[in-house]
Amino acid sequence: MLRLSRGVEYAMRGLIYFVSQPEERVIPLSEISESECIPKSFLVKIFQVLLKRGIVKSVRGLDGGFILAKSPRNINLLDIIEGIDGPLSAFYDCHRDSCKKEDNEICPIHNAYKEGIDKLSDVLRNHSIEEIART
Amino acid sequence: MLRLSRGVEYAMRGLIYFVSQPEERVIPLSEISESECIPKSFLVKIFQVLLKRGIVKSVRGLDGGFILAKSPRNINLLDIIEGIDGPLSAFYDCHRDSCKKEDNEICPIHNAYKEGIDKLSDVLRNHSIEEIART
DNA sequence: CATTAAAAGACTGAAAAGGTCTTGTTTATA
DNA sequence: TATAAACAAGACCTTTTCAGTCTTTTAATG
Numbered sequence: 001m002l003r004l005s006r007g008v009e010y011a012m013r014g015l016i017y018f019v020s021q022p023e024e025r026v027i028p029l030s031e032i033s034e035s036e037c038i039p040k041s042f043l044v045k046i047f048q049v050l051l052k053r054g055i056v057k058s059v060r061g062l063d064g065g066f067i068l069a070k071s072p073r074n075i076n077l078l079d080i081i082e083g084i085d086g087p088l089s090a091f092y093d094c095h096r097d098s099c100k101k102e103d104n105e106i107c108p109i110h111n112a113y114k115e116g117i118d119k120l121s122d123v124l125r126n127h128s129i130e131e132i133a134r135t
Numbered sequence: 136m137l138r139l140s141r142g143v144e145y146a147m148r149g150l151i152y153f154v155s156q157p158e159e160r161v162i163p164l165s166e167i168s169e170s171e172c173i174p175k176s177f178l179v180k181i182f183q184v185l186l187k188r189g190i191v192k193s194v195r196g197l198d199g200g201f202i203l204a205k206s207p208r209n210i211n212l213l214d215i216i217e218g219i220d221g222p223l224s225a226f227y228d229c230h231r232d233s234c235k236k237e238d239n240e241i242c243p244i245h246n247a248y249k250e251g252i253d254k255l256s257d258v259l260r261n262h263s264i265e266e267i268a269r270t
Numbered sequence: 271c272a273t274t275a276a277a278a279g280a281c282t283g284a285a286a287a288g289g290t291c292t293t294g295t296t297t298a299t300a
Numbered sequence: 301t302a303t304a305a306a307c308a309a310g311a312c313c314t315t316t317t318c319a320g321t322c323t324t325t326t327a328a329t330g
Contacts (some may be wrong), residue, residue, distance in 0.1 A: 042290080120252065141319060277324100280323085
C-alpha cells in the first residue's frame, strides 16, 4: 500500500549508475542490467517511461544507449516515483461517493491523508539523485 | 502503491460512526454495515483486527456489538492504518541485497524514502478520529 | 433453547505488480 | 550493404495482493 515499487527502485538504481560513472557517456541498458542485477527487459520498459518523462535521452543503433537528459542535481525522487507509478495525488481520492453521492468534495479522512502525502512529496522533491548517489 | 486501502477506509468510517452517535452505546456491525454501505462480512473482519489492536471492545451475544475501547481523541489515523495494513516501516526495506549482499544497512534510496514516510507518519499521528468526525 | 451477534479462518475472484517475449526500427562499422 | 547491437512498442504471462464471501463455532439473553 505504501512501498516503493520495484519499477521505481530499478529506475533509481539505473539513474544512479549514470551519476557514479567517472565521465558522462552513453550507456547501453545491457551494461546497467548486468551490473545492477536488474532484468534487462524490465529495465528497458522502465527507461522508455523515463525517456517520455524527459529524464533521459536515448541514442539508437550500434553503440547506442541512454544518457541523462538533465543535470542529476535537477532529477529528484518525486520526479522518478511519479514518472513511473503516476502522481501521488491519485491516492487520496475517496470511494465513499459510490454509495452516498451528496457531495463531491474530498472527505475529511482523505483530506487528512492528503496532508500527509503532501509532506511526503516535499521530502522526496528535496532529494536529488545526485545527492543520493553521493551518499 | 500509496493509496489508502479499502480496509482502512472502512475502518475509519466505522469508527467515525461511533463518534457521531448522540450517546455512547454498543453498536452491532449490521447497523454500521447498512448505514455506511460497507459489506458486512468484510467489516466483521476489519473489526476483529481493530479488536486485537485494542481500538474497540466487543460484546457478544444478543444485543452485542462493538464499542470504542478508548476516547476517540486518543485514536489516531496512524493507529488505524498500521493496525489494518501493518507498519509503514515495512515499506522502506531494500531489495538490493538479494543481488549484492555486501552490506545490511538501509540504502540511500530507501533512506530518503524513510524520511518522507516518517513525515507522513507524524501527520497521521496528529489527526484523531474525533477530529476527523467533527470536520 | 431459539435467536442474535461476535470469533476465527478457509476460500475465491479480480486486479495490480512484476516480468517476459516478439516483432519491429535505427545506425555504426566491418 | 549485411550485420550486430541497441532502442521502441506492445502483447502476453505469472505471481501476489486486495477485496470480499462463506462456514462453523462460541457466547449472551429473553
